[in-house]
Amino acid sequence: MHVAVQRMSELMEMLTRRGFIWQSFEIYGGMAGFIDYAPLGNNLRRKIENIWRRRFVVEERAVEIDTPLIGVEEVFIASGHATSFNDIAIECKNCNRIFRADHYIKEKLGIEVEGSLNAIKEALEYYNVKCECGGDFKDPAPISLMFSTSIGPGKGRKGYLRPETAQGIFIDFRRLLSYFRDKLPFGVAQIGRAFRNEISPRQGMIRLREFNQAELEYFVHPGEKRHENFKKYAFDVVRLLDKFDVEHRITLKEAVEKGIIAHELLAYFIGKTRRFLLEIGIKDEKLRFRQHKDDERAHYATDCWDAEVLLSIGWTEIVGIADRTDYDLNKHIKHSGEDLRVFIPYENPIKVKKRKAIPKMNKIGPAFREKAKEISKKLSEIEIEKDPEFIEVKVDGEVLRISKEFFEIQEVEEEVSGEKIVPHVIEPSFGLDRITYSVLEHSFDKDTVDGEERKVLRLKRVVAPVEVAVLPLLSKEPFTTKALEILELLQSAGFYTEYDDSGSIGRRYRRYDEIGTPFCITVDHQTFEDDTVTIRDRDTTKQVRIQISQLISALKELLSSGKSIEEFGIPFR
RNA sequence: GCGCGAGUAGUCUAGUGGUAGGACAACGGCUUUCCGAGCCGUUAGCCCGGGUUCGAAUCCCGGCUCGCGCACCA
Numbered sequence: 001m002h003v004a005v006q007r008m009s010e011l012m013e014m015l016t017r018r019g020f021i022w023q024s025f026e027i028y029g030g031m032a033g034f035i036d037y038a039p040l041g042n043n044l045r046r047k048i049e050n051i052w053r054r055r056f057v058v059e060e061r062a063v064e065i066d067t068p069l070i071g072v073e074e075v076f077i078a079s080g081h082a083t084s085f086n087d088i089a090i091e092c093k094n095c096n097r098i099f100r101a102d103h104y105i106k107e108k109l110g111i112e113v114e115g116s117l118n119a120i121k122e123a124l125e126y127y128n129v130k131c132e133c134g135g136d137f138k139d140p141a142p143i144s145l146m147f148s149t150s151i152g153p154g155k156g157r158k159g160y161l162r163p164e165t166a167q168g169i170f171i172d173f174r175r176l177l178s179y180f181r182d183k184l185p186f187g188v189a190q191i192g193r194a195f196r197n198e199i200s201p202r203q204g205m206i207r208l209r210e211f212n213q214a215e216l217e218y219f220v221h222p223g224e225k226r227h228e229n230f231k232k233y234a235f236d237v238v239r240l241l242d243k244f245d246v247e248h249r250i251t252l253k254e255a256v257e258k259g260i261i262a263h264e265l266l267a268y269f270i271g272k273t274r275r276f277l278l279e280i281g282i283k284d285e286k287l288r289f290r291q292h293k294d295d296e297r298a299h300y301a302t303d304c305w306d307a308e309v310l311l312s313i314g315w316t317e318i319v320g321i322a323d324r325t326d327y328d329l330n331k332h333i334k335h336s337g338e339d340l341r342v343f344i345p346y347e348n349p350i351k352v353k354k355r356k357a358i359p360k361m362n363k364i365g366p367a368f369r370e371k372a373k374e375i376s377k378k379l380s381e382i383e384i385e386k387d388p389e390f391i392e393v394k395v396d397g398e399v400l401r402i403s404k405e406f407f408e409i410q411e412v413e414e415e416v417s418g419e420k421i422v423p424h425v426i427e428p429s430f431g432l433d434r435i436t437y438s439v440l441e442h443s444f445d446k447d448t449v450d451g452e453e454r455k456v457l458r459l460k461r462v463v464a465p466v467e468v469a470v471l472p473l474l475s476k477e478p479f480t481t482k483a484l485e486i487l488e489l490l491q492s493a494g495f496y497t498e499y500d501d502s503g504s505i506g507r508r509y510r511r512y513d514e515i516g517t518p519f520c521i522t523v524d525h526q527t528f529e530d531d532t533v534t535i536r537d538r539d540t541t542k543q544v545r546i547q548i549s550q551l552i553s554a555l556k557e558l559l560s561s562g563k564s565i566e567e568f569g570i571p572f573r
Numbered sequence: 574g575c576g577c578g579a580g581u582a583g584u585c586u587a588g589u590g591g592u593a594g595g596a597c598a599a600c601g602g603c604u605u606u607c608c609g610a611g612c613c614g615u616u617a618g619c620c621c622g623g624g625u626u627c628g629a630a631u632c633c634c635g636g637c638u639c640g641c642g643c644a645c646c647a
Binding site for chain 2: 005023081164502
């Protein structure tokens with residue numbers, strides 16, 4: 001562990017010095033839980049985001065949207081965050097320890113108590129609950145994990161900074177459904193900031209108060225939790241830690257068949273997530289998927305698997321893949337009164353015989369006047385079993401007893417062409433800051449070149465924040481002008497480049513090794529004889545000579561593949 | 574939020590009440606210079622606020638940040 005911590009502080013030092021990550025508000029003393037993405041870190045995160053987009057949006061029947069960071073209070077009352085994010089805490093006057101009140105009461109007294117402030121106050125008084133140390137508790141008080149604000153001038157309307165991006169998607173569900181022409185399954189992604197007022201943010205980029213999420217909400221028919229592309233990952237061997245702490249190294253197909261993973265769709269996203277993480281540079285041997293224990297799952301999830309990576313601080317969650325079922329949509333149906341169900345047509349419409357009450361409008365009209373329309377509507381909806389003397393209907397909250405003179409019972413044949421269901425949602429939710437940090441830690445390396453220690457960031461080429469550095473061998477004419485010409489050529493082709501003519505060539509190579517630049521182009525004496533430059537590979541430090549005219553196509557191919565530079569030129573030196 | 578420890582230049586670090594020093598980095602120059610070479614020069618620092626004292630980087634109090642432990646992590 002000691003070595004790991006040492007490594008981490010070395011890495012953090014480099015990340016600050018070279019411009020990946022900076023402490024926010026530094027000149028005003030800083031504030032825990034906030035970081036600035038410096039130039040290189042920003043670029044790295046963006047590249048990771050873009051690959052995520054390709055894998056989780058472009059390759060799926062999915063779209064990406066962008067909704068406000070501030071949400072009105074109603075959203076979080078509906079989602080449950082306003083209550084579950086307001087845990088009640090109790091603090092001991094004597095030993096100053098803080099507990100979550102409902103957990104503490106359950107543990108000590110074995111009683112389930114409602115999470116409200118009043119209920120907890122009563123319980124504490126009634127049972128005269130004391131701290132483990134014997135001390136008295138202070139009055140219980142809520143700790144809100146959501147940042148609150150007010151919208152508009154004066155008192156305004158209460159709002160919160162969103163604690164997850166997901167709610168914005170659920171709220172737009174009706175619009176999204178019609179965008180997808182009323183057909184399941186479909187996915188909706190959102191990449192953006194979320195906010196949690198953590199009590200004690202720690203460990204640099206790992207627990208932030210403002211952080212970046214990439215979430216996909218994948219809506220499916222509850223009976224069809226499958227994916228047509230599951231076969232792509234079915235035989236991938238994954239490391240699973242199930243809810244009983246049993247470790248498995250098995251194929252996803254087997255895991256589904258044995259019931260370790262609840263269904264194929266979750267397994268699909270586990271497989272897809274794993275491939276994505278490997279693609280951006282997470283080490284397979286430091287990656288596992290851990291199933292949430294029954295008492296650990298969030299208020300909304302049934303089965304939930306976290307992707308965890310091994311970092312210097314231990315196993316750390318970087319992705320959560322949860323089956324949120326119909327929890328969120330049902331909540332919003334209830335609170336907003338909107339119908340967020342999806343109509344699923346049957347393959348063949350079914351004919352059903354039903355006994356129904358046919359309203360006699362000529363009687364109902366005069367008797368009930370303005371309520372008549374509503375009453376007849378309610379009557380028609382009800383299925384009748386026997387011949388009743390009366391039927392009760394609820395109109396504007398009032399229960400009316402409609403006697404049989406107002407309707408007649410008939411057997412009707414209705415054609416049912418489908419049913420309305422609330423779709424379930426599978427949510428892969430990615431913590432981009434943690435992922436970015438994990439990629440950095442898994443790439444941070446040292447080796448020996450010509451007997452000297454070298455720091456090298458072995459980033460995958462596809463995520464490298466600087467893709468190619470252009471270096472004149474000597475910091476003078478005509479090398480500099482030629483190098484600047486090549487720089488411009490590469491910039492206009494869209495590469496992320498750096499130009500550097502400061503210090504000896506060896507020193508410059510080390511600079512770009514340290515920030516993970518995969519390739520260096522060097523303009524040397526021979527450049528002026530045959531229009532070639534050298535390309536140097538970061539990992540091997542080998543060089544090949546290549547025609548300047550072929551540089552762009554060679555770099556494009558090199559950066560999007562794992563190919564060796566030796567396929568693109570003649571070895572040099 | 575509690576407890577323990579720490580905070581000096583971009584980075585790392587010496588300095589325990591009396592002029593704040595070094596290494597590396599960065600920048601400029603010299604050197605026919607392909608893997609952190611050398612030489613000369615330059616830039617640059619006591620986390621913030623208050624107190625004690627003739628005098629505070631140093632002692633005391635408070636805050637902030639970082640690390641560790643506890644708690645928290647929907």
